[in-house]
Amino acid sequence: MNGTNIFLDDVRQSPDNHVLVKTAEECMRLLQNTADVSHLSLDHDLGTKYFNGFSVVLYLLEKQIIPSKITIHSANAVGGKRMYRRLMEARKSGELPEQVKILHRPLPLNA
Numbered sequence: 001m002n003g004t005n006i007f008l009d010d011v012r013q014s015p016d017n018h019v020l021v022k023t024a025e026e027c028m029r030l031l032q033n034t035a036d037v038s039h040l041s042l043d044h045d046l047g048t049k050y051f052n053g054f055s056v057v058l059y060l061l062e063k064q065i066i067p068s069k070i071t072i073h074s075a076n077a078v079g080g081k082r083m084y085r086r087l088m089e090a091r092k093s094g095e096l097p098e099q100v101k102i103l104h105r106p107l108p109l110n111a
Contacts, residue, residue: 003036003068008053009043011109012073024051028059037067044072044079057083061090069101075109 007014008027014020018039021027024046031037040060044053053074060067070087074080084104090096 003038004030004034005039005041006030006034006037006067007041008046008056009041009073010046012043012107015041022046023048024053024055024059027056031056031060031065032063037065039069039071040067041071041073042083044074044076044083052079054079054083054086057086061086061095064095066097066100068099069103071103071105073105073107075106077106080104080106 005018006021006027007018008021008024010022018041019030021030042053042056046052072080072083074083081104084102087096087102091098091100091102
């Protein structure tokens with residue numbers, strides 16, 4: 001994986017070798033302007049009522065942005081599962097290629 005690693009979260013620190021973005025809008029701009037995304041790690045709740053991690057999932061599917069690996073790290077059980085299910089449906093329907101690795105790994109808020 002030689003592309004960009006993106007970590008969307010408004011509370012947690014990003015892992016090493018990841019670009020931290022704190023809003024869905026910032027994440028969507030970065031996705032639009034990045035040719036190769038290796039890892040996209042998404043939180044659901046971002047402190048705004050307008051856009052959240054699910055908005056980013058819909059955006060990447062609409063724009064056909066294909067990261068090598070997508071991790072849902074949200075501690076929001078309902079929102080995280082919704083994001084994961086939509087990505088799995090997209091893979092099953094062919095919107096996302098089979099080789100895209102999709103993980104649901106909630107992180108505690110103090111991580």
